[in-house]
Amino acid sequence: MSNKMWGGRFQSGPDAIMEEINASIDFDKRLWAQDIRGSLAHVTMLEAQGILGPADAAAIRDGLEAVRGEIESGAFTFSRALEDIHMNVESRLAAIVGPNAGRLHTARSRNDQVATDFRLWVRDTIDELDAQLKDLMTALADKALAFAGAVMPGFTHLQSAQPVTFGHHLLAYVEMLARDRGRFADARRRLNECPLGAAALAGTSFPIDRFATARALGFDRPTANSLDSVSDRDFALEALSAASISAMHLSRFAEEIVIWTTPQFAFVALSDKFTTGSSIMPQKRNPDAAELVRAKAGRVIGALVALLVVMKGLPLAYAKDMQEDKEQTFDALQTLSLAVAAMAGMVRDMQPDLKRMKAAAGAGYATATDLADWLVRTLNLPFREAHHVTGRLVAAAAARKVGLEKLTLAEMQAVEPRIDDGVYAVLGVERSVRSRTSHGGTAPANVRAQARRWARLLARP
Ligand code: ARG
Numbered sequence: 001m002s003n004k005m006w007g008g009r010f011q012s013g014p015d016a017i018m019e020e021i022n023a024s025i026d027f028d029k030r031l032w033a034q035d036i037r038g039s040l041a042h043v044t045m046l047e048a049q050g051i052l053g054p055a056d057a058a059a060i061r062d063g064l065e066a067v068r069g070e071i072e073s074g075a076f077t078f079s080r081a082l083e084d085i086h087m088n089v090e091s092r093l094a095a096i097v098g099p100n101a102g103r104l105h106t107a108r109s110r111n112d113q114v115a116t117d118f119r120l121w122v123r124d125t126i127d128e129l130d131a132q133l134k135d136l137m138t139a140l141a142d143k144a145l146a147f148a149g150a151v152m153p154g155f156t157h158l159q160s161a162q163p164v165t166f167g168h169h170l171l172a173y174v175e176m177l178a179r180d181r182g183r184f185a186d187a188r189r190r191l192n193e194c195p196l197g198a199a200a201l202a203g204t205s206f207p208i209d210r211f212a213t214a215r216a217l218g219f220d221r222p223t224a225n226s227l228d229s230v231s232d233r234d235f236a237l238e239a240l241s242a243a244s245i246s247a248m249h250l251s252r253f254a255e256e257i258v259i260w261t262t263p264q265f266a267f268v269a270l271s272d273k274f275t276t277g278s279s280i281m282p283q284k285r286n287p288d289a290a291e292l293v294r295a296k297a298g299r300v301i302g303a304l305v306a307l308l309v310v311m312k313g314l315p316l317a318y319a320k321d322m323q324e325d326k327e328q329t330f331d332a333l334q335t336l337s338l339a340v341a342a343m344a345g346m347v348r349d350m351q352p353d354l355k356r357m358k359a360a361a362g363a364g365y366a367t368a369t370d371l372a373d374w375l376v377r378t379l380n381l382p383f384r385e386a387h388h389v390t391g392r393l394v395a396a397a398a399a400r401k402v403g404l405e406k407l408t409l410a411e412m413q414a415v416e417p418r419i420d421d422g423v424y425a426v427l428g429v430e431r432s433v434r435s436r437t438s439h440g441g442t443a444p445a446n447v448r449a450q451a452r453r454w455a456r457l458l459a460r461p
Contacts, residue, residue, distance in 0.1 A: 013081075022320075023080045027327045031085045032071050034120035036064050038113060038196060039089070041216035043104055051107065051206050056100045063097040064089075084323075085117070086110050107208045109200035111230040111318040116196040118326060120217065122239050125333045126188045130181055132337060133246070136344040137177045138458045143347060144170040145451035149444035151429045152267060152357035153366055160364025163429040166352050168442040171450050173253055180246035187238035194219035198229030201317035231317045233307065236329045240304040243336045244297075250339050251297035257290040257346065267357050271349030274342070289346055293339045303332035361429040365394045365404060370426040370435065379418050389416045403427075 014022065040061060047057035067089055070076040082088045087110075094101040144167035154164035194214035197204065203226040210222035223229040260267040261275075270287055278284035310324050368390050375386035392415045397404050405427040412419045425431060437443040 019080060022083060024084045024323050024326065025078050025080055025082065025088055027330060028085045028114075028323075029078050029088070030330060031114075031117040031121055031326075032089065033068075034117040034124075035085050035089050035113070036068050037120065037217065038116045039064055039104060041213045042108055042196060044216065045209050045212045046103075046106060046206075048212065049207055049209055051208070052103055056103050059097050060093065060101060060104050063093045063101060066096050067092050084110070084114075086113050107197065107199060107204040107206040109198075109230075111200050112195045112198040114323075115198070115230055115232070116194060116217070118329075119191055119195065119219075119235055122235055122329070122333070123188060123191055123218075125337075126184050126191075126239060129243075129333065129337060129340070130184055132340045132344070133177050133181050133184075134458060136340050136347065137174050137181075137454065139344050139347040140170045140174045140177075141451050141454040141458060143167070143350065144174070145448060145455065147352055147354075148447040148451055149433075150352060150354050150357060151361045151433055152352075153361045153363070154442070160360075160366045162369055162436075163361040163366050163432045164436075164442040165433055165444055165447050166357060167444070167447040167451060170347075171447060171454070173249065174454055176249040177246070180242060180249060183242035183245060184239070187235065187242050190238065191235035192218075192220045193223045194221070195223045195229035195232075197222060198226035201227055201230050227317045231314070231322075233311055233322060233325050236325055237304065237307055237311070240300070240307060240329060240332055243332055244301045244304045247297035247300040247336050247339060250336075250343055251294045253343065254290040254293040257350075258287050258294065261285070261287045261290075265356075265360070266353055267360070268353065269351045270346055271351075273349060274346045289342045293342055296335045296339050299335050300332045303328035358429060362403060365397065367404065367427050367429060367432045368394050370432045371404060371423065374423055374426045375416070375419075378420075378422065379416070 043052065043057050043060045043064070046052040047054060052060075067076070070092070076092065078088055079091075082091050090101065090105065093104065146167075147170070148165060148167035150166040151163050152166050152169065153160045154162050154169075194210065194217055196213045196217070197208050197210040214220070214222040223232075257268070257270070259265055261270055270285070270290075274287075274289045275285045276288045278286065306328050307325055310321050314321055371393065372383065372386040372390040375381045375389055376383050379386075381389065393404060393407065393412060396411055396415060397407050400406070405424060409419070409421055412423065426435075433442050433444060435443070437446060440446070
């Protein structure tokens with residue numbers, strides 16, 4: 001049997017393999033709500049423009065509502081032979097309404113229809129992700145305020161660098177996530193134009209009102225060029241780019257959680273709710289959620305690359321290649337959503353070990369820069385010279401396998417005779433972080449102010 005949507009030109013139906021490679025219903029059925037929304041806007045516009053009579057329009061609207069009811073209740077049977085969500089909905093509509101259902105497709109093509117549905121889905125998903133990212137930021141800002149003064153080692157090259165506070169470290173992620181939200185918001189602004197009415201690629205000779213459908217669907221305006229309207233998947237690519245960068249941020253944090261929860265570091269403990277045990281090693285507490293967040297970034301980034309590659313060779317306008325835009329976009333944005341939720345859960349329950357972190361903060365001569373700064377301030381040495389003197393002091397301490405604060409004054413003066421015992425005051429980690437009061441620095445007072453600022457901003461609707 002040839003296809004009833006476009007069977008006029010065909011004698012036979014598709015090969016089974018053709019159906020298998022061609023059908024998208026298994027994944028695009030999730031666009032059903034957007035598809036019905038788009039059709040309702042379209043039919044109402046057709047009626048308002050006098051393209052469709054009121055009786056037909058009302059019957060189609062009722063029919064679409066009936067289809068919605070069937071899908072919501074689970075009574076709807078999706079059919080692969082009908083290829084995709086658009087033809088599944090339309091075919092059922094025809095069964096309910098009769099042949100006049102076919103009038104719905106006036107001045108429309110599946111090309112502008114799918115572009116509209118997909119934009120609506122991506123837009124809805126961006127809005128959900130935005131709320132989730134905000135929630136994660138709130139969890140981080142709360143923790144940051146609670147631990148604004150908790151000293152921990154700051155690393156570069158994963159080597160002890162200078163002491164920072166746990167709150168400061170967490171707020172670094174708040175900044176990243178704020179930029180992620182900004183990127184999604186920016187993508188959403190450009191996405192928010194309506195392709196419906198571009199028809200197959202050239203527009204239509206019917207006197208449609210694209211501004212009306214755009215408005216009805218919550219878009220800012222209709223797209224300006226019909227060819228671009230059906231060929232453009234930038235909105236998905238931009239959402240995937242924003243998602244990839246966000247997933248990368250979560251992955252870096254996840255990696256730190258994996259490191260911090262090792263018995264060797266033991267900076268933080270995750271709750272039982274976000275750890276797993278081992279079937280053989282009774283002592284284990286594995287940070288599986290963090291590891292999976294780290295790994296899932298690969299999936300998200302993979303989806304971005306896949307869609308870029310799908311799109312990069314396509315001549316205008318629509319090509320069936322573009323059907324490959326959906327599966328991975330659905331997967332990637334949902335994967336990010338899951339990762340954000342898991343991260344928020346981990347952060348809320350996370351318990352830092354303040355003693356361990358503080359002890360580790362002093363290890364590895366982390367206050368050497370404070371010592372060099374003291375030499376600059378007190379002895380008026382040029383920083384480069386102070387750096388050299390401090391290097392020799394660190395070498396002396398390392399030779400004795402002690403910290404800088406354990407060097408005697410005589411040992412220090414052997415390196416630089418003008419050093420006096422005022423130097424010991426700057427070798428403590430608490431003092432070190434307290435001194436970092438420059439804008440954006442790790443001083444607990446700064447961190448507290450920043451955490452409060454974020455809490456205030458995030459409390460706004
Ligand atoms: N299922 C198709 C897609 O996702 C809908 C558009 C089909 N258009 C066409 N001319 N075959 O891209």
